[in-house]
Amino acid sequence: MATRRRSSPEIQQAVALKYEAGENGAPEVVASGRGRIAEQIIALAKAHGIYVKQDPELVEVLSRLDIGDAIPPELYAVVAEILAFVYRVNAKRDLHNSLPPSSR
Numbered sequence: 001m002a003t004r005r006r007s008s009p010e011i012q013q014a015v016a017l018k019y020e021a022g023e024n025g026a027p028e029v030v031a032s033g034r035g036r037i038a039e040q041i042i043a044l045a046k047a048h049g050i051y052v053k054q055d056p057e058l059v060e061v062l063s064r065l066d067i068g069d070a071i072p073p074e075l076y077a078v079v080a081e082i083l084a085f086v087y088r089v090n091a092k093r094d095l096h097n098s099l100p101p102s103s104r
Helices: 036-047 056-062 073-098
Strands: 002-004 013-018 028-034
Touching (some): 013 036, 013 056, 028 036, 056 073
Antiparallel strands (some): 002 013
16 A cells, blocks of 8 residues: 655545455555545554555555556556565564464
């Protein structure tokens, strides 16, 4: 998910992406909004332990896409970097959580 916090009085924006590893498609937009909707997208992501990336330039481009649209090829590299980071963080968290409490 990419978010952007703008200085007042501009409105916050958020875009959520979904990627199914193993499917042939590119990540797709599953939520997008401004203002209160953006705040709800971010709150839901955080409540579910989903990584929130703040990237004003990326969210500006992604916000032009419609829900269900796949990201364009020119964004593959930047989104792949974010996904790789998220997978590494999740793997470390899962490993940590699988250890007995005395080993943490």
